Amino acid sequence: DQQVKQNSPSLSVQEGRISILNCDYTNSMFDYFLWYKKYPAEGPTFLISISSIKDKNEDGRFTVFLNKSAKHLSLHIVPSQPGDSAVYFCAASASTSGTYKYIFGTGTRLKVLA
Amino acid sequence: DAGITQSPRHKVTETGTPVTLRCHQTENHRYMYWYRQDPGHGLRLIHYSYGVKDTDKGEVSDGYSVSRSKTEDFLLTLESATSSQTSVYFCAISEGDRFADTQYFGPGTRLTVL
Numbered sequence: 001d002q003q004v005k006q007n008s009p010s011l012s013v014q015e016g017r018i019s020i021l022n023c024d025y026t027n028s029m030f031d032y033f034l035w036y037k038k039y040p041a042e043g044p045t046f047l048i049s050i051s052s053i054k055d056k057n058e059d060g061r062f063t064v065f066l067n068k069s070a071k072h073l074s075l076h077i078v079p080s081q082p083g084d085s086a087v088y089f090c091a092a093s094a095s096t097s098g099t100y101k102y103i104f105g106t107g108t109r110l111k112v113l114a
Numbered sequence: 115d116a117g118i119t120q121s122p123r124h125k126v127t128e129t130g131t132p133v134t135l136r137c138h139q140t141e142n143h144r145y146m147y148w149y150r151q152d153p154g155h156g157l158r159l160i161h162y163s164y165g166v167k168d169t170d171k172g173e174v175s176d177g178y179s180v181s182r183s184k185t186e187d188f189l190l191t192l193e194s195a196t197s198s199q200t201s202v203y204f205c206a207i208s209e210g211d212r213f214a215d216t217q218y219f220g221p222g223t224r225l226t227v228l
Contacts, residue, residue, distance in 0.1 A: 032215065042221060045219070046218060089156060091157075099164070100164075104157040104158070
């Protein structure tokens with residue numbers, strides 16, 4: 001059973017507009033979340049993280065929102081640029097597990113149109 | 115650049131042969147991970163290590179073994195390769211910081227099993 005879900009396999013957005021990528025999780029023990037960006041033929045690159053003690057974290061054009069009651073997080077990219085075109089993965093971890101294992105979603109392919 | 119290299123970067127092998135992939139880090143991080151990436155499945159954890167000679171299974175460990183005899187090297191072995199193990203394999207490292215843990219990925223190894 002998929003504990004971390006990215007239900008939109010793909011998303012297209014016009015350059016300059018906002019991109020919103022969504023991620024849902026089922027395990028209420030998850031308390032630390034990461035977002036990664038992946039270009040073809042490269043390894044995933046860390047983008048931004050959020051701990052469950054926060055509901056928002058910003059880093060430049062990237063903001064992650066966490067809604068614990070809904071078990072939902074989203075990544076906002078504003079403004080979107082053509083270089084943002086990539087596959088985005090969310091990942092979740094439970095610090096109480098005593099390990100540092102992450103469960104990854106299946107990814108959303110973002111295409112930013114010039 | 116997180117100081118992670120993977121070798122080989124590409125490999126084609128035949129069913130039934132053993133294959134070993136190597137991950138090398140220069141960061142002296144405690145945790146190392148092996149993932150596989152497949153269409154529709156995202157990144158799935160195969161095995162991970164939390165120290166020299168300390169390893170544990172991930173969600174898709176059948177058919178794989180690992181070894182970590184030095185902090186900087188983490189080896190993944192396919193004992194008898196099968197076509198279902200055709201995939202892209204990524205190594206990752208992390209410090210194992212409970213409050214700010216982030217995984218950094220290597221460039222990947224594309225493995226084809228004929």
